Amino acid sequence: MASILPASNRRMRPDKNTYEGKRSVYVKNPYLDAMDEDILYHLDLGTKTHNLPAMFGDVKFVCVGGSPNRMKAFAQFMHKELQLEGDGEGIEDICAGTDRYCMFKTGPVLSISHGMGIPSISIMLHELIKLLHHARCCDVTIIRIGTSGGIGIAPGSVVITDIAVDSFFKPRFEQVILDNVVTRSTELDKELATDLLNCSREIPNFPTLIGHTMCTYDFYEGQGHLDGALCSFSREKKLDYLKRAYKAGVRNIEMESTxxxxxxxLCGLRAAVVCVTLLDRLESDQINLSHDVLVEYQQRPQLLISNFIKKQLGLCGQMS
Incomplete structure (x- = not known):
């Protein structure tokens, strides 16, 4: 097995696309420069068909989440929060030519859906990172916002991830490349996590904590659910596993963070993961919330990120 690749480009030789005083978006592919055209197929964009620097060069914040509807709602919310012209209701999907992902731009904020699970978000990230690189974006902060299952914490709690871990509670992501297993670091930006936590304290009645997030390849068996079509373990083994996860510092479970x-x-993006918990997996496997409470919980990460972005842009005179 290969050594863990470092998560930060500060430990690597700077690429030629480093702009003085700026943190640029890296691509780790020597073949891209030789390509006459780069087609971002799953985003319905390309370097010849679109003027990517003109369209996206001012992007400073990228927010990604699984659900297309929630990411559209977040974009409309940011449109209002940033006090942009119009009501934002007619905001257009930049990726309307494909049904894989949706993308919306509101000022310097890009809102993109990534679907569910590691394969889906991985495809989106490859093309998103190339998009930001081709657009010559600098000093970009990217945040995954979503929902998750909690471990030992109350439903509605917002978890800011310090380290993403795998199903063995290890801070690593294993990628099969050809016939090799490459292990990569899952370190996230600690300063950004702290900034987000401090921002959450300015919102009343907003339970927030920093903790490890466990990322699995499956929702049912992979997360110890007793309610799937298949189950080959006992309730006791499930609880023992989740309690060991809690002891290892895991506070929530999802499917994309590693x-x-x-x-x-690896690509020079300041990154964070912010997920609300919809249940405590030590108590239940199924979400049992009223529609209104579920919607309110789902909106908590969006509210935190909105206030964080406004603060970064100097627009925090009135917090939501």
Whole structure:
């Protein structure tokens, strides 16, 4: 097995696309420069068909989440929060030519859906990172916002990830490349996590904590669910596993954070993962919330990120 690749480009030789005083978006592919055209197929964009620097050069914040509807709602919310012209209701999907992902731009904020699971978000991230590189974006912060299952914490709690871990509670992402297993670091930006936590304290009645996030390849068996079509373990083994996860520092479970942390770190993106918990997995396997409470919980990460972005842009006179 290969050594763990570092998550930060500060430990690597700077690439030729480093702009003085700026943190640029890296691509780790020597073949891209020789390509006459780069087609971002799953985003319905390309270097010849679109003027990517003109379209995206001012992007400073990228927010990604699984659901297309929630990412559109977040874009509309940011449109209002940034006090942009119009009501934002007619905001257009930049990726309307494909049904794989959706993308919306509101000022310097890009909102993109990534689907569910490591394969889906991985495809999106490859093309998103190339997009930011081709657009010559600098000093970009990328945040995954979503929902998750909590471990030992109350439903509605917002977890800011310090380290993404795999199903063995190890801070690593294993990628099969050809017939080799490459292991990459899942380190996230600690300063960004702290900034987000401090920002959450300015919102009343907003339970937030920093903790490890466990990323699995499956929702049911991989997360110890007793309610799937298949189950080959006992309730006691499930609880023992989740309690060991809690002891290892894991506070929530989702399905994208390890590859997100690994790819963003290698490509020079300041990254964070912010997920609300919808249940405590030590108590239940199924979400049992009213519609209104579920919607309110789902909006908590968006509210935190909105306030964080406004603060970064100097627009925090009135917090939501």
């Amino acid at each position: 590859v997100f942390a690994a790819m963003c770190g």
